Amino acid sequence: MRAPLLGLLCGLLLSFTGCGPEALEEPLGESALDLAAGQRKVALTPGADDHAELVKLLPVARSEAAASRHVALQLTPAQLPHLAPGDRLTVAAEVQVTTRCDVGQVAPGCDYDPHVKAQLILTGDPNGKDASGPGAKVLATQSTQCSKAEHHCMFVFRPGQTSTGLDRLPCMANDSCRVNLVLWAWHPDARSDGQDEVLVGGNDHDFLQNHKVEGDVSRLMAVRERGVRAQDRDVRETSGSGTMSVNTTARAEVVYSQRLTSSGLEPGEQFLIEAEVQTDVGGRVRFSTELMLAPGPEDADGRAVDEVTPKHLGEQNGFNCTSRCTTHKVAVFRVDRPLSGSWFVNVVAKSEVPGGGSTSVRVNKAEGFVRTTRWGAQLAK
Incomplete structure (x- = not known):
C-alpha cells in the first residue's frame, strides 16, 4: 500500500517535491505530509526571554550608506519552527534603543538626534544583515529619529506588518532558516570613527560617565501557521x-x-x-x-x-x-x-x-x- 499512497501524495505535491520513481522510495517530509493530508498546525516561538540583545552599542555613521549593520536579535533555526513552502510566518518584536545623551547634557556628539533603522530578515545566514544574500527575504523595515527629549525610542514590529506567506527558500532545504533583526544608525553631524553610539537597551544612570548599557528590554518572536483557516x-x-x-x-x-x-x-x-x-x-x-x-x-x-x-x-x-x-x-x-x-x-x-x-x-x-x-x-x- 505504501507505493500507491505515496504516488497519490506525489500527485498532490507537485509544487513541493519531485514525483519520479525515486520519490516513492524516499520518506516524505513532515510539512509535505501535513499539506497533503490537509493538516492544520500552528507553532510559535517566544525567542530568548532573558537579555535577548546580541549587541549593546550601535556606532553612528555620517550617512546611511556608511552605517555598519548589526544583528541585534535573532531567532535561530533551533528556535524558529520548521518552515515549508505554503506556510504563513508572522514575526513580532519589541526593541528599545537609547541616545547616549539625555536632556540637558552637553558633550561632544550630543548636539544632534541620530537616525536609527531596524529591519527583519528571514535568511539562512547567521550573519545576514541585508537582502543581498541568496534567498534572503526582508519581512519589514522601520526607522526613527531618536531625540534627546525622547531619550528612549521603541521599534515594535506588529503582526499586520510582517505576516507573509512563504515560497520555497534555500534555507528550508536544510532547516537553516532564521530571523535576524538588524539595526544601524547614522547622522551627518556624527563624529568620525564611530565615536558616537546609540545604546541597544537603556542607560544605567549617566552613560556619559559610566558607559553602562542596561539590556533585557527587547524580544523577538514568531508564529508559523500551516494550512490554517x-x-x-x-x-x-x-x-x-x-x-x-x-x-x-x-x-x-x-x-x-x-x-x-x-x-x-x-x-x-x-x-x-x-x-x-x-x-x-x-x-x-x-x-x-x-x-x-x-x-x-x-x-x-x-x-x-x-x-x-x-x-x-x-x-x-x-x-x-x-x-x-x-x-x-x-x-x-x-x-x-x-x-x-x-x-x-x-x-x-x-x-x-x-x-x-x-x-x-x-x-x-x-x-x-x-x-x-x-x-x-x-x-x-
Missing part, C-alpha cells in the same frame, strides 16, 4: 471608554485587561497578543508598559506563570513622552500545563517624571486596545 483563529479585542489618569510615582497600573478564560487554560493552547495605548501628558514623562498573564484583571505585579512559555509574557520598556504618544506591545505564549480558573492578559503601565516632580498622564481608553489571537490545542505543533 481564518475560522481557526479566535480573535478578541478589548477597548474602553473615557480617560484614565496614571500616577507618576512609577506604581504599576492596569490600563487594559482582557479575560482569556473563566474555566482554565489547557496544554497546547497558543496565543498572540497585541496592544495599543494612546497617552496624553502635561510634560515630559517616562512611560513604560508591560504585557502580563494574571489571574485577576487588576493584577500588575508581574509574577511568573510556570505553566506557560515564556513565564513572563514580555519586557517592561518604553520611552519619554513629551505630548501625545502611541505605545505598541506584542507578545506570544503557549500553555504547557493545565491552568485552572480565570486568566487575564493585562496591559500594565508605569510613569515617572525624569528627575522628579509630577505632571498629568492620561490614557485615552477608547483609542487603544488589547487584542488576542488564540489557536486551540488541537492545532499545536
